[in-house]
Amino acid sequence: MDMQAGYKKQLLPMEKVLRDPIHNYIYIQHQVILDLIDTKEFQRLRRIRQLGVASSVFHGAEHSRFSHSVGVYEITRNICDLFERKFPSQNADDGLWNDEERLVALCAALLHDVGHGAYSHTFEHIFKTNHEEMTTKIITSPKTEVNAVLRKVADDFPQKVASVIQKTYPNPQVVQMISSQIDADRMDYLLRDTYFTGTNYGTFDLTRILRVMRPYKDGIAFDMSGMHAVEDYIVSRFQMYQQVYFHPVSRSIEVILSHLLKRAKHLYQQKQFDLLGDVHLLAPFFENDFKLEDYLLLDDGVLNTYFLHWTQSNDDILSDLAERFLYRKPFKSVKVCESSKVLLPKLRDLVDKAGFNSEYYTATNDSFDLPYDAYNPKQKKPRTQIELQQKDGTLVELSKVSSLVGAITGKVSGDERFFFPKEMRATSNQLEIFEPLYQEFNSYVHNDNLVMKEDIENDKN
Incomplete structure (x- = not known):
């Protein structure tokens, strides 16, 4: 049986649909996709928030990694449909779309985030996990339901899907559908996150972008006529990072979460078990010796339950x-800023004197992002640049023809912040003995910026 015949066999007798607030309907057409959705590893994503702690700022941001993952699948399915209809390959060297790649693309799209853990990025930082590595393990481990489903397609199919996640799959079109500067992953999370946060920053014309996508030998390009739609996407992404993903209150809650897990790990390693209670689900992570099965037992709800116990x-x-x-x-x-970093030890000392352990009640946190960066092979992780296809078929990199994108190319957005207990900004009527201490602290913290003493004197003058 050839690959195309095997592909046809994977089709469901009647497609199934999921209702979705972003894409209206998500169409499930292959048995393997339906089976993957039903695995326990994929269902776990229902219990992990897509935006982590952002719901503390944007109360509607309760959507899950599950809903994002099926959204990425749906965008990828639409890309495959468009490529098959408009750019079907006629021979192996024409650089057009070979629809035998559809199934591996769809499975990789669906599973690209299956390795995310509870409160993913904060948990990764404390316990040195990596969601992309965990995704690969879930796909390739013979112990998972996901792996069992993928092996029904072919024995080597799990490794093919994993190689798309690892960006080593030989067809760059498939890789760029899932991971590039403008891919199904980013397009879904921008639209989904803007919808659930109640903001408008991440909106762009998805339909137009899909219509101007073009496969070529080295990946995916965009027709020159769609340049403004691509510009709109880049600006939307920039705005979402500034207004939502880098929100200082969200970052503050992440700092508290990080310090909370750090404190729990410290108490465990000091064998102060009576202060923690039963933490058998977290013990492998406190001991830096966890297995895939341990990782899959955790989700946001499990951690929240521990946190509730720890309030006592x-x-x-x-x-x-x-x-x-x-x-x-x-x-x-x-x-x-660079000039005011010298003040941080002094401020931590003041926090300590006020009765807060500065190791757990202060932090510096930076969040930076490149909204768009032209390809630079000298970078550690060079980005796939956005190519526009001109009428004569030649390609030109986006920032070369878009003055808007050119203006932000290579420009880092974001900031570095110093976090401290809110009480340090109070006048502390209850703690009059500390009043001079609080006044000194506030003399350095001025108009939400950490400033040097000479700057304050200049403000007074």
Whole structure:
């Protein structure tokens, strides 16, 4: 049986649909996709928020990694349909779309985030996990339901799907559908996140972008006529990072979460188990010796349950951080610049003197992003540039013809902030003995910026 015949056999007798607020309908046409959705590893994504702690700022942001993953699948399915209808390959060397690649593209799109953990990025930082590595393990491990479903297609099919995630799959069109500067993943999360946060920053013309996509030998390009739609996407992405993903309150809650997990790990390693209670699901991570099965037992709800128990802990730091996290009591923050970094030790000392352990009640956190960057092979991780196809068939990189994109190319957006307890900004009527301390702290923290003393004097003058 050839590959095309095998592909036809994968079709469902009647397609199934999922209702979706972004794409209206998500069409399930292959048995393998339906079976993958039903696996316990994929269903776990229902219990992991797409935007982590962002719901503490944007209360509607309760959507899950599950809904995002099926959305990425749907965009990828639409791309495959358009390519097959408009650019079907006639021979192996024409650089057009070979529809035998459809199934591996769809499976990779669906599974691209299956390895995300509970409160994914914060958890990764504390416990040194990597969601892309975990995704590969889930796909290739013979112990998972996902792997069993993929092996029904072919014995080597799990490794093919994993290679798309790892960006080593030989067909660059498939890789760029899932991972590039303008891919199904980014397009879905921008539209989905803007919808659920109640903002308008991430909106762009998805239909137009899909219509101007073009396969070519080295990947995917966009017809020159669609340049303005691509520009709109780049600007939307820029705005979402500034207004949503880098929101200082979200970052503050992440800092508290990070310190909470750090404190719990410290207590465990100091064998102060009576202060933690039963933490058998987290123990493998505290011991830096976890298996895939341990990883898959965790989700946002499991961690929240632990946090709720820790609010009753006799360890003051653990219980206080748990309460701050669960009941939304964020740290305050101010911007830091290169010249004012010398003040940070002094400010941490003042926080310590006020009765807060600066190791757990202060942090510096930076969030930076390149909204668009032209391809640079010298970078550690060079980005796939956006190519526009001109009428004569030649390609030109986006920033060369778009003055709008050219203006932000290579420009880093974001900031670095110093986080500290909100109480440090108070006048502390209850703690009159600390009043001079609070006044000194506030003399350095001015108009939400961390400033040098001479800057304050200049403001007074």
